[in-house]
Amino acid sequence: MSDTATVRPLRAAEVTEWDLTADVVIAGYGIAGACAAIEAARAGADVLVLERTGGWGGAAALSGGYVYLGGGTGLQRALGFEDSPENMEKFLLAALGPGVDTAKIHDYCEGSVEHFDWLVEQGVPFKQEFWGEPGWEPPHDEGLMYSGGENAAPFNTIASPAPRGHLPQMQNKRTGLKGGGFMLMKPLSEVVESLGVRAEYDVRLQRLVVGDDDRVVGVAARRYGKPVLIRARRGVVLATGSFAYNEQMIENYAPRLIGRPGAAIEEHDGIGIRVAQALGADVAHMDATEVAFFGDPQLLARGILVNGRGQRYIAEDTYGGRIGQATLIQQENQAYLIIDEQSLEQGQGTETATPFFRQPPKWAAETVAELESDMGLPAGALQATVEVYNRHAADSADPLFGKKPQWVRPLGTPLAGFDLRGFTAGFTLGGLRTDLDSRVLHVSGEPIAGLYAAGRCTSGICAGGYVSGASLGDGSFYGRRAGIAAAANTAAAAPLMDSAAAPLIDSADQ
Amino acid sequence: MSDTATVRPLRAAEVTEWDLTADVVIAGYGIAGACAAIEAARAGADVLVLERTGGWGGAAALSGGYVYLGGGTGLQRALGFEDSPENMEKFLLAALGPGVDTAKIHDYCEGSVEHFDWLVEQGVPFKQEFWGEPGWEPPHDEGLMYSGGENAAPFNTIASPAPRGHLPQMQNKRTGLKGGGFMLMKPLSEVVESLGVRAEYDVRLQRLVVGDDDRVVGVAARRYGKPVLIRARRGVVLATGSFAYNEQMIENYAPRLIGRPGAAIEEHDGIGIRVAQALGADVAHMDATEVAFFGDPQLLARGILVNGRGQRYIAEDTYGGRIGQATLIQQENQAYLIIDEQSLEQGQGTETATPFFRQPPKWAAETVAELESDMGLPAGALQATVEVYNRHAADSADPLFGKKPQWVRPLGTPLAGFDLRGFTAGFTLGGLRTDLDSRVLHVSGEPIAGLYAAGRCTSGICAGGYVSGASLGDGSFYGRRAGIAAAANTAAAAPLMDSAAAPLIDSADQ
Helix, strand or coil, X not given: CCCCCCCCCEEHHHCCCCCEEEEEEEECCCHHHHHHHHHHHHCCCCEEEEECCCCCCHHHHHCCCCEECCCCCHHHHHCCCCCCHHHHHHHHHHHHCCCCCHHHHHHHHHCHHHHHHHHHHCCCCEXXXXXXXXXXXXCCCCCEECCCCCCCCCHHHCCCCCCCEECECCECCCCCCECHHHHHHHHHHHHHHHCCCEEEECEEEEEEEECCCCCEEEEEEEECCEEEEEEEEEEEEECCCCCCCCHHHHHHHCHHHCCCECCCCCCCCCHHHHHHHCCCECEECCCCEEEEECCCHHHHHHCEEECCCCCECCCCCCCHHHHHHHHHHHCCCCCEXXXXXXXXXXXXXXXXXXXXXXXXXXXXXXXXXXXXXXHCCCCCHHHXXXXXXXXXXXXXXXXXXXXXXXXXXXXXCCEEEEECCCXXXXXXXXXXXXXXXXXXXXXXXXXXXXXXXXXXXXXXXXCCCCCCCHHHHHHHHHHHHHHHHHHHCHHHCCCCCCCCCCCCCCHHHC | CCCCCCCCCEEHHHCCCCCEEEEEEEECCCHHHHHHHHHHHHCCCCEEEEECCCCCCHHXXXXXXXXXXXXXXXXXXXXXXXXXXXXXXXXXXXXXXXXXXXXXXXXXXXXXXXXXXXXXXXXXXECCCEECCCCCXXXXXXXXXXXXXXXXXXHHHCCCCCCCEECECCECCCCCCECHHHHHHHHHHHHHHXXXXXXXXXXXXXXXXXXXXXXXXXXXXEECCEEEEEEEEEEXXXXXXXXXXXXXXXXXXXXXXXXXXXXXXXXXXXXXXXXXXXXXXXXXXCCCEEEEECCCHHHHHHCEEECCCCCECCCXXXXXXXXXXXXXXXXXXXXEEEEEHHHHHHHHHCCCCCXXXXXXXXXXXXXXXXXXHHHCCCCCHHHHHHHHHHHHHCCCCCCCCCCCHHXXXXXXXXXXXXXXXXXXXXXXXXXXXXXXXXXEEECCCCEEEEEXXXXXXXXXXXXXXXXXXXXXXXXXXXXXXXXXXXXHCHHHCCCCXXXXXXXXXXXXXX
C-alpha cells in the first residue's frame, strides 16, 4: 500500500478479525501520545500505543524541550517571578492571535500550575536556575527562560513580563544527545512503561475504523507492509504530529513553508489530520506556522534588522519566532542585520552567542553610505533608517518599535552587514479542531464519537502567533485530557458489529 | 431547524419520499450556479436550481462585474492589447501565489479566450472601450481595465502588462441599479430560463443526501421552515458562495477578517463548504482573502502611502486589492496617505476620482516635520521617508517600490495626511478543493462521486493573492465545467436505494 492510499474510513462490518485490541488506542508516541497513555492507564484503561518509528520520542524527544507554562508555577515562584493565570492569559491572547480559541487559552492558563506539578511528579527535572539573556536556548542546563517575547515590545506593555519557557534539565548539552526534549520524554516514557501500557512499533496509521453509527472503533494500520487491524473499545487518540512534511498539504494550506519545513522529524505527514477529515472532522488555522529565524539573538538585539528596502520592521530584542514570522510573512523573507564593530565584538564575545549561528558578516564598511551601496540598497534608504534610529538611540529610545533601552545605542562605525535572507524554516500549527476534553469536533460542531486528538495534529492554543514551548505545552496538556476522556468513554464499549446501534443522524432534527 | 443544525450527510435509506427530482441539482443561483445550469441543460440534463433568496443573482449581481479574462480575448484584441495564455499564466502565477493550483491556472488561461466568447454568446455586453486610469471601477461603461496590478511593479517586469478586467457594459452607472454584475447575471439568467431550467427560490441547503456507497444523490433543504428533499439523478453542484459571513469559520480559518466581512451578500455562510467537509471533502487556502482598500486610487498614485511608523510599504499605483492585502496582513491595518496640495487638487479634480472615497484629509501642514508631529509619528520617521522618496523622485525614479515614473514627483508643501487606518474589508477565497472538471476532491485525493462545486465555495485560481475578476472569472469558468461534468455523470442514474451498490471503499486496497 503506497503513501497515497485512501484515508477513507473502513467500516467495522468489513473487519472479520482484529489483530490487536485495547480500551484506548493511541496513534503516535511523542509528547501527546505519552501523556495520553499515562492518564488513560491511570484511569484504569487497557492502553495500546502505536508508533510508526522504531521507538518512543516523536518530534518532542529531538526538540529543544521548551514547555510553555506559567501562572505561577513552582519554578517561577522559586526563581522569584510573579505570574498569574490572568496575566498569562492576557499575554497569550495578544501573542497567539488573532482568532485564537479563547476557551482553550483560558483553560490552559488556569491549568498550567497543576500541569507543571504533574510533569515534575512524572520525574521531569527542572533546574531552579533562570537564564535572562537573549538566546536560542540557554547555554547550559538552566530551567527557565523567556520564550515568547514576554519582556519585549509590544507585550511588555500588555501584560506583566514573566518567563514561561520551562526547560527540562539537559545533560551533555554540548553533544545534544540529552537535550531538553529527550529529558522530557525519557521520564514520561518510563512512567508509561511502568503503568503496563503496551507499545507497538513500526506500525503506521492508515485509516480509522468506524461502526455503523460512525463511531470510531479502531484503526487500520500497516506494519512492514502488512495490514494490522486494531480495535479500540473506548476510543482512539490521534497524536501523530504536524503536516510539515506533507507537500500537498503544505501547498494547500500553508504555502509559505514550501521548501522550508522545520519540524524535528520527517514522519510529520499529516496522517492524523487526514483520517479525521475523512470523517468530517473540522480543522482550524491550517495556515498558521511556527517560523524559526536563524540569526543569533545576541547580535540581533545589539544591531538593527532591516528588510529588502533597508527599513527596520521589528523590535530586534524580541523572541526569534516572532522575527521569523515577521520576516517570512510580512517581509518576503528578506532580512539583513546591520551592526557596528563594537557591538559585533560584544555580541560574539559573550558565552551566550549561539554557536551554530556563527557566520562572518557578508559586508563590512567604514560608513553607512558605503555599506548601503555595497549591499545594493537604494541610495539613502539605509542611511535614513540609521539616522532615525541613531537620533532616538542617543536617548536610549526606540519610538518606532520599542526595543528595550539596554540594547539601544547609536550605531557607530565601522559597520558590518549580515545577509539573513531566507534564514527561516518552520512547522505547521494548524490541525484538527478539538474541545477542552480533546474530543475531535465534526464540522457540525458536535464531537466525533470515540475520537480524540492532541499535539500538533490539532489546532491548539496558537492561531497565527507562536511562543516556544506552546507545542510541547498544549501537546502534553491536551494529551492528558485526551487520555482521561478516552478512558472515561466506557459507554462506547458496546458490542461492536451491532448494526442496530442508534444512528448518529437524528432524523428528528429534519 | 436552526442555523446550527447538523451538516452531516443524510443517508438515502432514510428518505421515504423525494419532494423534487432532477438530473442535476444546483445549490445557489449566482454566477457559478447560472453557468453550471446553462451547460448542464445544453448537455441534455434536466436541471433544477435551488436558491435561498427570492431571486437569481447572488453576490455576482451586486458586484462590480469584473471578469478576469485574457490570453488575447476578442475585447483585448479589438482594443489593441497583445496577450497570450502563456503571458497571462506568468502573471497569475506571480500574483495569486504562493501555493496556487498550477494546473487550474494553466487550464484557466488556456480556456480564457473561449470563455470570453461564450459569455458574449450568452448575451453579456462588453463595450469596446478601454479605461486606463487608476480607479476602483471605470467611471462610465468602459469594458476593459487593469484589475490586478499587471502594469505596476513588480508584475510589469515579470509579464508583459495586459488589461484583463472585462466589464459587462453598465447602464445607469450613477444609480448603481444596473452595474457590471447585474449586466453579467441578467443575460445569463435569461439563457437559463430559455433552456427550461427550473428554479426554486427560498430553498436553503442543509445537508447532502448520500447513498450506501457514499455517492451524493441529493440534498436536504428547508423552505419556510419545512424540510424539502431533492433527488439528483446525476449530480449535485454546490455554488453557494464564500464563508465571509460565518463568524465561526472566519475565526477558525481567516481571523484577520474578524469584524470586516466584505462579501456582497450576507448569505455567504459557508454552508456548501461545510456539507461537503462533512463527507470528507478537502479544502484549500482557507486563510486566503480578498481585501479591498477604501482609498481613492487617483490620490494614492499621486501621494505616498505609509504605515504606522511612517514607512512606505508598496507601490502606490498598484491594484487596490494588493494594497488592501499588504495593509491588513503586513502592516496591522495601519495606513496613512501623504500628499501635497498640488497633487491633491489634481487627483480630486479628475473625473476619475472615486466619488464614494471622497473625504477631507485629517491633517494639513506646512512642512513634513509639522505633519509628522501632528500625526503623532516618531520624530524624523516621516521626514526620512519623504527625504528618500524625494531624492529619487527628482529623477522620476522609485527604486524602493518601482512606482511608475508618471506618478513619481517630489512631494512639495503644503501637505495633507489622510487617516486610512482600518480602511479594509474583504471576503474569503478559500474553499473546497476541486479538480479541472469541478469534481469535489476527498482528502484522499479521489473525487467524491456525484458532487461538484464552483465559485467562491471552492478554492479557485487564487491562493494568497487576488485580482479583481478572479471570482466571477473562475466561478463562471468552473461553473460551466461543473454543469458539463454533472450532466455527463449518467452512470450515477442507477436505482437509488440499491443497498447492493458496490461500496466505494475497496477492501482490496487493504
